[in-house]
Amino acid sequence: MKTNWKTINNRLVKEFTFKDFNESLAFINKVGEESEKINHHPKIVNVYNKVRIELWTHSNNSISELDHKLSKSIDRILE
Template structure:
């Protein structure tokens, strides 16, 4: 297993699906979910690495992938860890 694979395996709340990291989160209500997404947006913008986000009322689904390589990169792992720190 290479270093990138080891780092992917170390992400406790994320699962690898195809060439993406995925995580689903549930919040108290829409406002809390939207507030969380706003925090993710600010972090993502600073990194210039943007996730795919979906909000359905109090549920937030996140997908991380690096489109340039059609797979998971170090940036995805870094962003996943920063998102985990928000929780």
């Protein structure tokens, strides 16, 4: 699954589609583990097999190096 991160309203945004809810939930849990490692947490929206992730740094309401770091970690989950 290869998609690109988009910049929308000062956020990195990426949408993922999985086989079913269980697969999307497993992915969300892995994203949570990566987020905890760097103490930087995304907005995650899940509807059945679809997951939307938004990354931005709340303190300055823009995209920071932490957001880029987390986006790369999220991409590696699917490799």
